[in-house]
Amino acid sequence: MSVTTCKDGVWSIRSKCVPASCAKRPPSTRGARVRFYSRMHNAKARYECFPGYTLQIDTQSKKYPGAGLVNDPLGTIRCLHGEWVGTPVYCEPTRCPRLVVDKMISIQMKPSTLPNAGQLFTNEAVQGTQAFLYCPKGYHIQGPSVVVCHESHWLPSTDARCERSIYPVLPTEWLYRLP
Known part of the structure; x- marks a missing residue:
C-alpha cells in the first residue's frame, strides 16, 4: 500500500474514486435465464423467459435497492455502486x-x-x-x-x-x- 504525501503543494499520487462493481452475479428467478456479461458498475443483466413462460413483475419479492431509479425496460436490472438495481421479475408459465x-x-x-x-x-x-x-x-x-x-x-x-x-x-x- 502506498502512502500519499503532499510536497510543495502537490500530491504524490492522484486518487480517483471508482464506483464499486457487483460482488455477486444477478439474482436468479424462476422460469428464466439471466444474461449478463459483466459485474462492473453500470453493467446490465437481462432476464429471458423460457419458451412457454411470460415475464411478470414480482410483487411478492423484496424490491431491489433503487428499483425505479433507472429507466431500463422490464426484465433488465443494472449494477449500480455494487448492488443490482431494478424491478424484480419472474416468468410465469403460459x-x-x-x-x-x-x-x-x-x-x-x-x-x-x-x-x-x-x-x-x-x-x-x-x-x-x-x-x-x-x-x-x-x-x-x-x-x-x-x-x-x-x-x-x-x-x-x-x-x-x-x-x-x-x-x-x-x-x-x-x-x-x-x-
Missing part, C-alpha cells in the same frame, strides 16, 4: 384454454413436469401439461390420443373423436406375451 373435445371422450390430465410450472387449475392447464384422451369401450379414438399445452395452445389440434370399433380390440398381453 396457460392453455379449457380443453374442448367430443362429448364421448374422457380426459385424464397429467400436470406439467417442468420446474416452477405452478398448479393445474380446473379450467386451465399450464405449459407442459399433457391431456390423455380416451373413448368408451366399443369405440376407438380417431385423431390424436395425447395433446400437450404448449405456449397457450393445445398441440396437436384437439379434433379427435370417438368412432365405433368394427373389430374387437385385441388384449395387449396377446401382442407382448413371451413364450
Whole structure:
C-alpha cells in the first residue's frame, strides 16, 4: 500500500474514486435465464423467459435497492455502486384454454413436469401439461390420443373423436406375451 504525501503543494499520487462493481452475479428467478456479461458498475443483466413462460413483475419479492431509479425496460436490472438495481421479475408459465373435445371422450390430465410450472387449475392447464384422451369401450379414438399445452395452445389440434370399433380390440398381453 502506498502512502500519499503532499510536497510543495502537490500530491504524490492522484486518487480517483471508482464506483464499486457487483460482488455477486444477478439474482436468479424462476422460469428464466439471466444474461449478463459483466459485474462492473453500470453493467446490465437481462432476464429471458423460457419458451412457454411470460415475464411478470414480482410483487411478492423484496424490491431491489433503487428499483425505479433507472429507466431500463422490464426484465433488465443494472449494477449500480455494487448492488443490482431494478424491478424484480419472474416468468410465469403460459396457460392453455379449457380443453374442448367430443362429448364421448374422457380426459385424464397429467400436470406439467417442468420446474416452477405452478398448479393445474380446473379450467386451465399450464405449459407442459399433457391431456390423455380416451373413448368408451366399443369405440376407438380417431385423431390424436395425447395433446400437450404448449405456449397457450393445445398441440396437436384437439379434433379427435370417438368412432365405433368394427373389430374387437385385441388384449395387449396377446401382442407382448413371451413364450
